[in-house]
Structures are given as structure tokens and as C-alpha cells.
Amino acid sequence: xxxxxxxxxxxxxxxxxxxxxxxxxxxxxxxxxxxxxxxxxxxxxxxxxxxxxxxxxxxxxxxxxxxxxxxxxxxxxxxxxxxxxxxxxxxxxxxxxxxxxxxxxxxxxxxxxxxxxxxxxxxxxxxxxxxxxxxxxxxxxxxxxxxxxxxxxxxxxxxxxxxxxxxxxxxxxxxxxxxxxxxxxxxxxxxxxxxxxxxxxxxxxxxxxxxxxxxxxxxxxxxxxxxxxxxxxxxxxxxxxxxxxxxxxxxxxxxxxxxxxxxxxxxxxxxxxxxxxxxxxxxxxxxxxxxxxxxxxxxxxxxxxxxxxxxxxxxxxxxxxxxxxxxxxxxxxxxxxxxxxxxxxxxxxxxxxxxxxxxxxxxxxxxxxxxxxxxxxxxxxxxxxxxxxxxxxxxxxxxxxxxxxxxxxxxxxxxxxxxxxxxxxxxxxxxxxxxxxxxxxxxxxxxxxxxxxxxxxxxxxxxxxxxx
Amino acid sequence: xxxxxxxxxxxxxxxxxxxxxxxxxxxxxxxxxxxxxxxxxxxxxxxxxxxxxxxxxxxxxxxxxxxxxxxxxxxxxxxxxxxxxxxxxxxxxxxxxxxxxxxxxxxxxxxxxxxxxxxxxxxxxxxxxxxxxxxxxxxxxxxxxxxxxxxxxxxxxxxxxxxxxxxxxxxxxxxxxxxxxxxxxxxxxxxxxxxxxxxxxxxxxx
Numbered sequence: 001x002x003x004x005x006x007x008x009x010x011x012x013x014x015x016x017x018x019x020x021x022x023x024x025x026x027x028x029x030x031x032x033x034x035x036x037x038x039x040x041x042x043x044x045x046x047x048x049x050x051x052x053x054x055x056x057x058x059x060x061x062x063x064x065x066x067x068x069x070x071x072x073x074x075x076x077x078x079x080x081x082x083x084x085x086x087x088x089x090x091x092x093x094x095x096x097x098x099x100x101x102x103x104x105x106x107x108x109x110x111x112x113x114x115x116x117x118x119x120x121x122x123x124x125x126x127x128x129x130x131x132x133x134x135x136x137x138x139x140x141x142x143x144x145x146x147x148x149x150x151x152x153x154x155x156x157x158x159x160x161x162x163x164x165x166x167x168x169x170x171x172x173x174x175x176x177x178x179x180x181x182x183x184x185x186x187x188x189x190x191x192x193x194x195x196x197x198x199x200x201x202x203x204x205x206x207x208x209x210x211x212x213x214x215x216x217x218x219x220x221x222x223x224x225x226x227x228x229x230x231x232x233x234x235x236x237x238x239x240x241x242x243x244x245x246x247x248x249x250x251x252x253x254x255x256x257x258x259x260x261x262x263x264x265x266x267x268x269x270x271x272x273x274x275x276x277x278x279x280x281x282x283x284x285x286x287x288x289x290x291x292x293x294x295x296x297x298x299x300x301x302x303x304x305x306x307x308x309x310x311x312x313x314x315x316x317x318x319x320x321x322x323x324x325x326x327x328x329x330x331x332x333x334x335x336x337x338x339x340x341x342x343x344x345x346x347x348x349x350x351x352x353x354x355x356x357x358x359x360x361x362x363x364x365x366x367x368x369x370x371x372x373x374x375x376x377x378x379x380x381x382x383x384x385x386x387x388x389x390x391x392x393x394x395x396x397x398x399x400x401x402x403x404x405x406x407x408x409x410x411x412x413x414x415x416x417x418x419x420x421x422x423x424x425x426x427x428x429x430x431x432x433x434x435x436x437x438x439x440x441x442x443x444x445x446x447x448x449x450x451x452x453x454x455x456x457x458x459x460x461x462x463x464x465x466x467x468x
Numbered sequence: 469x470x471x472x473x474x475x476x477x478x479x480x481x482x483x484x485x486x487x488x489x490x491x492x493x494x495x496x497x498x499x500x501x502x503x504x505x506x507x508x509x510x511x512x513x514x515x516x517x518x519x520x521x522x523x524x525x526x527x528x529x530x531x532x533x534x535x536x537x538x539x540x541x542x543x544x545x546x547x548x549x550x551x552x553x554x555x556x557x558x559x560x561x562x563x564x565x566x567x568x569x570x571x572x573x574x575x576x577x578x579x580x581x582x583x584x585x586x587x588x589x590x591x592x593x594x595x596x597x598x599x600x601x602x603x604x605x606x607x608x609x610x611x612x613x614x615x616x617x618x619x620x621x622x623x624x625x626x627x628x629x630x631x632x633x634x635x636x637x638x639x640x641x642x643x644x645x646x647x648x649x650x651x652x653x654x655x656x657x658x659x660x661x662x663x664x665x666x667x668x669x670x671x672x673x674x
Contacts, residue, residue, distance in 0.1 A: 022650075044501075056671060146558040194488070196578065250670075317487050410497045
């Protein structure tokens with residue numbers, strides 16, 4: 001019978017049916033970081049348990065690391081305590097830790113792919129909702145809570161119920177100035193922030209076929225913003241080419257066997273989906289959020305919605321959003337003053353994002369009224385960017401060049417908005433207070449749109465600013 | 469591991485209405501700078517409850533009825549749709565539970581939040597839109613009113629009114645049988661786990 005990738009991966013990892021009807025699912029790869037793991041290690045110790053597969057568990061530090069303070073002890077003693085707790089836990093239990101002094105530290109969802117740990121046909125779990133990022137490789141990757149981190153540490157399994165599969169097909173070529181970020185913001189806008197509850201999203205179609213792995217990661221990353229706990233793209237030659245030669249990639253004869261195996265996990269032609277939704281790439285324009293949920297978005301050349309145009313369910317949240325954002329319904333968002341530009345995060349902090357942003361930034365200057373920071377998602381990305389001279393392009397234009405981490409995506413480190421500053425951000429969430437100030441305001445957009453905003457000091461249409 | 473059977477929660481209710489309430493609002497990220505969950509209860513909805521000037525503002529959790537829930541360590545929170553969307557932080561349900569709430573009734577729940585709550589033994593039951601509106605109105609009119617969350621019987625009642633409620637079968641089964649923490653089951657058959665692992669080339673190193 002023809003099956004989806006989701007079903008095949010699920011079947012290959014199903015251990016047994018549990019008494020409550022859920023499946024005990026084997027998790028082949030467990031990624032951990034400093035924020036959601038210390039309590040789990042505490043529970044393991046309290047229960048007298050061991051880590052069952054330390055060799056299938058990989059750690060890094062990302063959420064709390066300062067990006068402008070490379071020496072320890074950090075000025076935030078709690079951050080110092082958290083990184084030291086992870087060092088101790090990984091040492092005590094024999095877990096590989098991509099620490100800050102290794103040149104391989106970074107956002108956990110960047111480290112997995114960079115190291116070749118993220119592979120097709122595997123199950124991946126991490127105590128972070130953006131774990132769906134790894135689905136870009138044809139893995140089934142779940143964000144989990146801390147109690148579940150404990151479950152995976154102790155048993156390498158989770159108790160889960162299967163998801164339905166929605167195929168989201170995007171066909172055709174994106175117009176110049178339109179990026180993977182616009183595609184996922186558009187999908188969420190149309191299907192809603194809770195449209196994916198109960199589903200895994202399979203992204204497909206000629207637009208995805210043409211995407212690089214980094215572009216696929218940008219889309220899969222934000223599946224959770226659409227309510228879907230995981231999202232994936234079927235593996236293809238591009239996937240295999242990306243993985244080949246990375247430290248944890250299979251070598252020699254194992255490589256050929258692995259590729260054959262990986263190919264077999266792709267969804268079969270004619271398989272049944274619980275739902276299919278189709279988009280035309282040509283309909284997608286640069287997209288920005290105007291509200292406090294990632295679904296509250298418009299094309300840059302559209303007006304923000306009038307309250308009367310919304311249905312009852314959306315109107316209250318929209319009214320709340322307009323009040324928080326200090327924006328007016330039925331007016332253009334283009335031209336809104338920007339105070340901060342943030343380029344980074346597990347959504348858009350990869351080398352291709354930095355290259356594309358630098359391409360347009362080169363020879364231009366950040367508006368004097370804007371504080372602009374660029375935070376490479378990982379140390380390897382930072383090293384590559386420096387090698388290509390991208391750091392110079394950014395700093396000469398007036399961006400601050402920072403160390404690797406999550407930074408202002410969620411502001412657990414010192415990178416925070418102040419007061420009601422409005423941030424043009426390449427990250428994934430525009431929730432109230434998300435970027436560290438209770439009254440701070442976030443407008444999500446693609447990296448090139450962030451550059452356009454940084455230069456002009458306002459929410460701008462990059463296609464006009466750069467004449468693309 | 470012996471756990472309580474959570475078949476029914478009967479307690480004072482406080483309504484925290486609104487759709488798409490995300491986990492950053494439930495517990496802002498700065499409170500995730502910790503290595504234990506201790507003390508999270510007092511910071512539940514911190515930035516909704518305290519203004520930028522540091523002063524307390526009008527919020528359902530700043531009321532005497534909410535204080536009574538904290539004191540009793542028992543209460544029902546009535547919320548909207550897509551509650552708990554956003555990050556996977558277990559700190560969110562931990563903060564609600566440590567504040568004192570032992571059950572949540574809403575329209576729908578984000579999946580990771582729902583799973584995290586269930587693993588704490590906090591049942592999250594869903595009502596239809598109209599029924600939730602009726603319950604919310606009752607609780608807002610009379611904060612602290614007693615609400616009965618019948619996990620086993622799949623209904624929620626208040627002031628003589630009763631509504632049909634839903635919760636995924638596996639979660640209900642775990643709660644009412646005192647097996648809401650799955651660890652015992654997951655540890656139950658190590659041989660089966662090893663067998664699956666040995667069949668996976670990338671795990672077995674084949």
C-alpha cells in the first residue's frame with residue numbers, strides 16, 4: 001500500500017502499542033539544550049535512571065548565550081549557572097556537547113544539520129518547538145516538553161498518538177524579492193495559527209523541489225507557528241548532497257546503503273493524504289506580520305485589515321493586536337517607523353540568509369535611527385561568513401556583528417528591545433513581549449526585507465528599495 | 469510509580485479569556501532562566517498582570533478569587549481557543565499548576581502545551597464555542613464560582629448547567645487510571661525498545 005513518509009517513519013520506529021492506545025515511538029536522535037534539559041536531568045537523578053542512548057543524544061547551548069560577551073563567567077550569573085549545569089550533565093552521562101569553545105556551537109536546529117546528525121527517515125526530538133526544522137531533510141521531528149525530554153533520556157522513546165498528514169503543495173517560481181520566509185508566512189496566514197493542530201505538514205510541489213535545504217529549513221521551522229507539530233519535505237538528491245561529507249554522515253559503502261534507504265522513505269506516488277492544500281507561487285508577495293500572532297500578516301503592498309472585515313473569532317485578537325502594535329486598521333503597514341533590525345534565528349540565521357542580506361546591504365548604510373544587529377545562527381556559519389567577508393559588509397553598513405545564538409528571537413540573553421521599540425525581525429514569533437520588552441513590537445519578515453527596513457528606517461518593500 | 473487517579477476536579481474557577489494566548493504570555497522567557505521549576509507559580513502571566521511601570525493591573529489572576537485558588541492549591545482556569553500556542557516550554561503549564569490551577573477548560577489547546585499539562589496531571593478539556601461562551605460568562609459574572617470538570621464523564625458543569633466536553637482518549641485514559649505520567653509504561657518493555665533500535669541502521673550503527 002502506498003504510504004506517506006510520515007507513516008513509513010512512524011512504522012519503522014513504532015516499538016509497541018501502550019495500554020492507553022498511544023504508540024511508544026523510538027526516537028533515534030535527541031537534541032538537548034540548556035533551557036529545557038536541566039529539570040529533566042534532575043528527574044532522571046531523582047528516579048535513579050540512566051540515559052539509555054547517550055551516543056544518540058547531542059547537546060549545545062543557544063538560548064541564553066550572550067552574543068557580545070564571549071568570555072566566561074558571563075555577566076548574567078543565571079546564564080553561567082545554566083551553561084555549567086549542561087556541562088556537568090553531559091559529562092556525567094557521556095553526551096557529546098557542542099560547547100562554546102569548539103567552533104561548532106550554535107542554535108540546536110542549526111547544529112544538527114551542520115554536523116550531518118539530521119538525516120532522512122529518522123525520528124528527532126528536542127525540547128524546543130522549532131524542532132520541525134529538521135523535517136527539511138525528511139525526518140519526523142517533534143518539539144517536546146521537559147517531562148518528555150526525561151522520557152527520551154531514560155528510554156529513547158515517547159508516548160505519542162499518530163498525526164494526520166496534510167500535503168501543502170506550492171507550485172511555480174517565486175517572483176524576485178520573494179523568499180521561503182514569505183512562503184511560510186503566507187501559508188500560516190491562509191491556514192491559520194491553529195490550522196495545523198493534529199497534523200504533520202508535508203511540503204511539496206515544484207517550488208519546494210527548487211528550494212535549497214536551507215530554504216526548506218526556513219519553511220519547516222515555522223510549522224509550529226501554523227499549529228503543526230512537525231513538517232517535512234521528502235528527501236531528494238539535494239538532501240543527500242547537503243549531508244554528504246559532514247562529520248556524522250555515513251561514510252564509504254555505508255553512504256550508498258544509507259542513500260538507498262533514505263530514498264525509500266519518500267512518500268509513495270498515489271499515497272493517501274488526510275488533506276491537500278495547493279498554492280501558486282506566483283500569488284505570493286513579500287509578507288510581513290502586523291499583529292501579535294504569526295498569522296496576522298499582509299503582503300507588504302496591502303493595507304492591514306479593517307476590523308469589520310474580520311470574522312468574530314479573529315476580531316478580538318486583532319483589536320488587541322492593533323492596540324499593542326500601535327497601528328491602525330485599514331492603513332498600509334509600509335512606512336511604519338522601525339527602531340531595531342534583527343537578522344538571525346533558527347528561521348533565518350543561516351549562511352544563505354546572510355549572503356542574500358549582504359548582497360543588498362553592500363555599499364549602503366543603516367539608517368541612523370535604527371539599531372541593527374546580525375547574529376549568525378551558529379559558529380560554523382559565523383566562520384564561513386567571515387571567510388567570505390560578509391561580516392565586513394554588515395559592520396561597514398552599521399550592523400553590529402555578533403556571536404552565535406538565539407539572541408533577540410526570544411531575548412533570554414541580554415539582546416532585548418527597550419520600551420515600545422518596533423523591531424523588523426527575521427525570526428519566527430511576534431508574540432507580545434517576545435523580544436524582551438513587555439511593550440516591544442515585532443514585525444516578522446524575510447532577511448532581505450530586514451535589510452530594507454534597516455536602511456530606510458521603516459517597514460519597506462525590498463523590491464522597491466533595491467529595484468529588483 | 470503510584471499516581472492519583474484524576475477523574476474529576478471540582479473547584480473555584482477563574483476565567484482568563486482570549487484566543488491564541490501563547491506560552492510567552494503565560495510565562496515570559498526571562499523566567500526560563502532557571503534550572504528548576506520552583507517559583508514559577510508567582511510569575512504566571514506576569515507581563516499581563518504587571519504594567520511596564522511595575523504596578524499591578526486589572527487581570528483575572530490579580531483578584532481575591534485567584535488568590536484563593538493559590539491558597540487552596542486547587543482551581544479551574546477557563547480559557548479560550550488555541551491556548552498555549554507557541555513554544556514547547558513546560559514552564560508554561562508548570563507556572564499555571566504551581567499558581568494553583570488543577571484543571572483547564574477551553575475551546576482548544578496547542579498540542580505541545582496539552583501534552584505537557586497532561587504529563588503534570590492537569591486535565592485540559594475542550595467545550596464547543598457556544599458552551600464555552602456560556603461557561604465563561606458565568607465565571608466572569610461570579611469569579612470563584614464552583615466548576616466541576618468531570619474527566620471520566622466528559623462533561624463540565626457550573627450553576628446547574630452542564631456541557632459535553634472532549635479530551636483525547638489517551639489523555640483521558642491516563643488521567644482516570646492514574647497513568648498520566650507515561651514513564652512507567654515507557655520503561656515497561658526494554659526488550660521491545662532494543663529490538664526496534666536494532667532494526668534501525670542509523671541507531672544500530674549498521
